[in-house]
Amino acid sequence: xxxxxxxxxxxxxxxxxxxxxxxxxxxxxxxxxxxxxxxxxxxxxxxxxxxxxxxxxxxxxxxxxxxxxxxxxxxxxxxxxxxxxxxxxxxxxxxxxxxxxxxxxxxxxxxxxxxxxxxxxxxxxxxxxxxxxxxxxxxxxxxxxxxxxxxxxxxxxxxxxxxxxxxxxxxxxxxxxxxxxxxxxxxxxxxxxxxxxxxxxxxxxxxxxxxxxxxxxxxxxxxxxxxxxxxxxxxxxxxxxxxxxxxxxxxxxxxxxxxxxxxxxxxxxxxxxxxxxxxxxxxxxxxxxxxxxxxxxxxxxxxxxxxxxxxxxxxxxxxxxxxxxxxxxxxxxxxxxxxxxxxxxxxxxxxxxxxxxxxxxxxxxxxxxxxxxxxxxxxxxxxxxxxxxxxxxxxxxxxxxxxxxxxxxxxxxxxxxxxxxxxxxxxxxxxxxxxxxxxxxxxxxxxxxxxxxxxxxxxxxxxxxxxxxxxxxxxxxxxxxxxxxxxxxxxxxxxxxxxxxxxxxxxxxxxxxxxxxxxxxxxxxxxxxxxxxx
Numbered sequence: 001x002x003x004x005x006x007x008x009x010x011x012x013x014x015x016x017x018x019x020x021x022x023x024x025x026x027x028x029x030x031x032x033x034x035x036x037x038x039x040x041x042x043x044x045x046x047x048x049x050x051x052x053x054x055x056x057x058x059x060x061x062x063x064x065x066x067x068x069x070x071x072x073x074x075x076x077x078x079x080x081x082x083x084x085x086x087x088x089x090x091x092x093x094x095x096x097x098x099x100x101x102x103x104x105x106x107x108x109x110x111x112x113x114x115x116x117x118x119x120x121x122x123x124x125x126x127x128x129x130x131x132x133x134x135x136x137x138x139x140x141x142x143x144x145x146x147x148x149x150x151x152x153x154x155x156x157x158x159x160x161x162x163x164x165x166x167x168x169x170x171x172x173x174x175x176x177x178x179x180x181x182x183x184x185x186x187x188x189x190x191x192x193x194x195x196x197x198x199x200x201x202x203x204x205x206x207x208x209x210x211x212x213x214x215x216x217x218x219x220x221x222x223x224x225x226x227x228x229x230x231x232x233x234x235x236x237x238x239x240x241x242x243x244x245x246x247x248x249x250x251x252x253x254x255x256x257x258x259x260x261x262x263x264x265x266x267x268x269x270x271x272x273x274x275x276x277x278x279x280x281x282x283x284x285x286x287x288x289x290x291x292x293x294x295x296x297x298x299x300x301x302x303x304x305x306x307x308x309x310x311x312x313x314x315x316x317x318x319x320x321x322x323x324x325x326x327x328x329x330x331x332x333x334x335x336x337x338x339x340x341x342x343x344x345x346x347x348x349x350x351x352x353x354x355x356x357x358x359x360x361x362x363x364x365x366x367x368x369x370x371x372x373x374x375x376x377x378x379x380x381x382x383x384x385x386x387x388x389x390x391x392x393x394x395x396x397x398x399x400x401x402x403x404x405x406x407x408x409x410x411x412x413x414x415x416x417x418x419x420x421x422x423x424x425x426x427x428x429x430x431x432x433x434x435x436x437x438x439x440x441x442x443x444x445x446x447x448x449x450x451x452x453x454x455x456x457x458x459x460x461x462x463x464x465x466x467x468x469x470x471x472x473x474x475x476x477x478x479x480x481x482x483x484x485x486x487x488x489x490x491x492x493x494x495x496x497x498x499x500x501x502x503x504x505x506x507x508x509x510x511x512x513x514x515x516x517x518x519x520x521x522x523x524x525x526x527x528x529x530x531x532x533x534x
């Protein structure tokens with residue numbers, strides 16, 4: 001007779017269960033013999049609940065093991081950890097006689113704030129496992145900066161559309177909020193416009209998740225003071241046979257004080273400024289001369305010549321007979337490609353500029369062609385700009401820092417559309433839904449202007465409401481506001497926009513940045529706020 005004895009060893013709590021099938025032969029021993037029970041263990045963790053900041057200090061806990069039998073070395077690990085979660089064990093392996101290990105848990109992007117469960121697992125040499133769960137409340141400590149290190153700027157926090165609190169930036173432009181649940185909104189309130197008009201502005205960033213945003217605060221523009229300087233006329237000649245000639249006058253060899261262009265004749269004249277205010281006073285400076293030929297499109301295509309002439313000008317006394325000794329520019333770069341406007345838009349207006357004593361126009365035309373030749377003079381670079389319009393909206397594109405042969409082929413993007421509320425709407429308040437359309441990979445700056453107030457909402461969302469910012473920036477009842485949207489790209493998120501060295505805007509020549517950029521400007525609409533209260 002054969003007797004089978006089955007023993008079950010169960011690991012309590014959250015551990016595994018292991019079954020062992022043993023037997024003895026009664027024919028040989030005359031009795032049944034029970035095998036020893038299989039070894040087991042139970043894993044636990046304390047504390048089992050942590051509140052942590054994403055991107056902040058690591059959370060500390062301790063994992064312990066209760067052994068039942070000779071288990072052997074237990075290997076600790078994190079199971080199926082989400083991206084951005086890091087688990088570090090003080091003792092990754094618990095040998096016999098060692099029953100606990102410190103654990104550090106770190107959270108970083110792309111971890112989302114809220115409830116998070118981290119499973120810790122112990123594995124014995126025979127494959128037996130036991131697990132314990134750490135429940136985490138993930139929060140964000142936001143430590144941000146006002147661009148330009150501006151102090152004394154009011155900065156506020158909004159979560160889920162509700163005002164939370166506000167603070168003031170310190171002497172280095174820094175501000176902070178604790179226990180923040182992303183996505184969150186922050187805003188900066190400061191004076192804006194000219195110092196004479198005294199507008200108040202609010203820049204509102206809607207939908208941030210990063211712990212270290214750099215945000216731009218509104219700023220005032222001081223009234224400029226006109227400085228009176230003397231001037232005189234200067235005239236001279238270039239070699240004939242060139243379709244384009246440019247002459248620049250500078251006093252300090254970095255700033256253009258006057259310029260002139262003429263075509264084919266070889267003669268040129270300009271009014272040179274930045275001279276002494278007293279008649280008869282003298283000023284030393286330099287004349288820069290550039291010549292080139294253009295093709296049928298008007299774009300530069302051959303025969304650049306460049307030269308300089310040092311001259312001393314006398315205020316109020318004409319200078320004639322200047323003769324700039326230009327020589328051939330031997331290093332050039334070719335531009336190729338086409339710039340295609342959005343569907344329905346007009347032919348783009350393109351401009352090719354050279355950074356010679358400031359931005360100098362080499363070519364301006366209405367065309368889709370980007371075919372041209374640029375001179376490389378003493379390390380100078382060029383910039384290609386394009387714009388296209390439709391119904392009052394404008395799409396812009398800039399390709400900066402052109403210093404080598406480049407294909408500029410590009411499909412321009414359509415302008416944001418203001419969908420709702422309809423133009424000239426009334427009774428607008430904080431419950432009114434706003435909607436726009438926007439191209440991909442842009443951040444839209446939606447600006448509301450009225451009653452000496454300028455509110456700008458930076459967002460990647462197409463649906464939003466006016467923010468209620470308590471007393472920091474109170475929109476007014478029974479007041480007319482205009483609104484429009486300016487989009488900047490390429491930006492993959494608002495987090496990518498809220499950085500220290502963000503570069504945006506594509507309407508002006510750019511000789512210092514590397515990547516092409518886009519900008520769109522929508523037509524404006526208007527609305528009137530609720531008569532009794534906003």
